[in-house]
Amino acid sequence: MKIIFYMVCVLPLCAFAELKKSPIHYDVVVGDDLQSIEVSSCFHGALPSTLSANDAVGSFVSNVRFKNGRTLAVEVDRVNLPATQTSRCVLYDVLLKPRNRGEQRGGAETRVIDDRDMLTSIGDWLLRPDADPEYQQFYITFVMPKGVHVSAPWTRVSATSFVGMNTPVEWEGIVAFLNRAPNRININGSDFEISILGDFHRATSADMNHWVGRSAEGISALMGFFPRRQVQVIISPSDRTNSTVPWAYITRGGGAGIHLFVKRDANLEQLLWDFSLPHEMSHFMFPHIDSGDYWLIEGLPTYLQHLSM
16 A cells, blocks of 8 residues: 555655756735735746636736737636747736635635735636646745745745646645744654644644644554645634534645634644544545545545544
8 A cells, every 4th residue: 555655646746856947937926915916927938828727817817918018818717828929928917805704615715814814726816827747847936015924835945935836727726825924844754834824712833733743643654654745734713613623625736735724712632632634634645536536535534534543
């Protein structure tokens, strides 16, 4: 079994590590309101035929243009690029429309947390080429307002720069803008970057780190190592239920990510007894599986979560 997991999880990472020069460079300037964004994407080789996002991108993205001023239209979920164009940079503006009411149910979405931190679904604003060997990797730099930090699923190069793998556009991912720096822990050779959004009444930052570390150790014990070398962990508060973790999900866009909604007044003991985090981590023991195979994508992690706790 360990050999199979090595072939599925580790060998692709080795191949990615061999990439040296990113064919795409993004510069992302985030406004003080965390909703206004200016994006520049420059290509070092041939232009792709299209840049894609999810089908809501037209509600957020505007003024798409080449650096030479030629304008481009957003067509549902994509922007078509003419093959005859000599400019190698595409610029556009983003105005996010975050949700701020109700409880999140489902996958990644753009949402304000406690009126100060911002979750963004990368599918809402990051236009990318379709997954293709020619555009496997990109470099992205954020210019953030003073005192605001960024969390992303990609490999961190600096406080505001990342190297990303261009995973399929339909794979969800999260970029968060937050007022406290992410915490980093290493468990059995795997790096976990933990971003805490909003305020919690009882659990401290150290408690959250301990919870993530204990869960990762349990999953690692099942196979001798954690199935991903790098994991983005986002923790947001919830006020609408008595459950310790009323909702959680994973993302694979750009890399492994876990988003957990935690009861605002939960304590460490409650977190350690909850099965949600080991369950979500168990998903990474498997490759991406079509959501139609529900018995497989949820049944096996449910079994493994109990073995790991």
